[in-house]
Amino acid sequence: MRFDHDTLPQRVRFASGAAAENLAAEISTLGASRVMVIAGEAERELARTIAGNLPVAHWHHEVAMHVPVAVAERARTEAATHGIDALVSVGGGSTTGLAKAVALTTGLPIVAVPTTYAGSEATNVWGLTADGRKTTGTDDRVLPRAIVYDAALTLSLPPALSVASGLNALAHCVDSMWAPRTDPIDRAVAGEGIRALRIGLPLVADDPTGLEGREHALYGAYLSAVAFASAGSGLHHKICHVLGGMFDLPHAQTHAVVLPHVLAFNAPAAPEAERRIAAAFDAPTAVEGLNRLRERLDAPTALRTYGMPGDGIAAATEAVLAAVPANNPRTVTPDDIAGLLRAAWEGADPR
Structure with missing residues (x-):
């Protein structure tokens, strides 16, 4: 090591x-x-x-x-x-x-x-x-x-926004598993962040006025940010920064929609990270774990819901390609990004 x-x-x-x-x-x-x-x-x-x-x-x-x-x-x-x-x-x-x-x-x-x-x-x-x-x-x-x-x-954060904000934190954790500067400490912190958010967010959704879920979610969000600050921006965050700046999309909801598509894209090429994420979700696979949680939370699914125009995919694809991290676990092509953005725009099932 x-x-x-x-x-x-x-x-x-x-x-x-x-x-x-x-x-x-x-x-x-x-x-x-x-x-x-x-x-x-x-x-x-x-x-x-x-x-x-x-x-x-x-x-x-x-x-x-x-x-x-x-x-x-x-x-x-x-x-x-x-x-x-x-x-x-x-x-x-x-x-x-x-x-x-x-x-x-x-x-x-x-x-x-x-x-x-x-x-x-x-x-x-x-x-x-x-x-x-x-x-x-x-x-x-x-x-x-x-x-x-x-x-x-x-406590006053509405349940739907709490879910989107919590999934934004979860995106920090997932991206930290393969970001440019990631290391074993980042991955350990990110894994604990995923576990805390996996426990906390359903509690928040079920009882928005309860402190137990809110504390788990806040603790998980902090860990997610600590991992992200050290590991740097991976593919997911590069995509979301482009979309947010180009189309003025809401930050948390954009991350919540894009995350499962990036995870499904990268996970097969990053087996160690995939196993860590799956274990944190207590699920057989990372993709299954995230999608179980998203279904449990009725998470946001489509970028078009938040104002992204379908004819903006081509321009966004070009901007994302210019920002893809060199060490992304999987080689990225224009067709890959265009397909990923199209699926996120439509709200297609990432599986």
């Missing part, structure tokens, strides 16, 4: 019902006195509830999917105008992503308070969108100094 593995420096505070207390402790540790709280309109009141006792110099509520460059520039201007010395993000991946965009150019520290299972809070990956193209990169400046996890904050 021979590999190099980097573990990102970050504190995690995980406790249901303790978001305000733990957030205050992190801001105190930073010694911040002029905080900018970033939260979308849907999280406006929640943000004030958990951050109301902080030294907030500015509340910022303009948040958009895929972090458009113009939105990021306005947030950066507000941070400079108000003399901000720390950022707090309260929300899902788009909110965390906007905080990262500000940190990318300012170096300001972030404390992330997730309300979904997006996982962005545990990575040093940033993304910005302009002119229908999403650009991503890695930079340690965007890694939140700390994460405040509170499963109670996810």
Whole structure:
């Protein structure tokens, strides 16, 4: 066994019902006195509830999917105008992503308070969108100094969105099994993430107000992001970044739809990864395990449902081919990608 593995420096505070207390402790540790709280309109009141006792110099509520460059520039201007010395993000991946965009150019520290299972809070990956193209990169400046996890904050997330967000986390795990920098530690963490999500998501679907399922899902989402941050973006994420930027598709649902098709494509060429995924699902095969879970959750199935035009497949195929990782376990051809995208667009059974 021979590999190099980097573990990102970050504190995690995980406790249901303790978001305000733990957030205050992190801001105190930073010694911040002029905080900018970033939260979308849907999280406006929640943000004030958990951050109301902080030294907030500015509340910022303009948040958009895929972090458009113009939105990021306005947030950066507000941070400079108000003399901000720390950022707090309260929300899902788009909110965390906007905080990262500000940190990318300012170096300001972030404390992330997730309300979904997006996982962005545990990575040093940033993304910005302009002119229908999403650009991503890695930079340690965007890694939140700390994460405040509170499963109670996810209770208001509707069951359907909880499922899509959880499957997005699951995609981080699956992609980490064969991503460009993957190693045995990444695969072990990803396997535990799959197991936790396999247990937690059905509990959330059955009882959206229960904390047990929410805690399992949040724990699994964190592990998925840790594995992904180390392993890098595999074929699945390259496809979804292209689709999200090109067609402004909802992030979580896009990942939920595309994942089974990428797994069915890559699994036969990656037997060790396939066995690990199958074991985490407690299923005879990886594909069967994922599809059992998706059927149990009534998961999203077709990209056309979320606004992707059928005549966009050709352009998306070309863009995906330019981004395919060199070490993908299976050789990728234009026909492969076009067929995969067509099946995901139609909602065909990946088996």
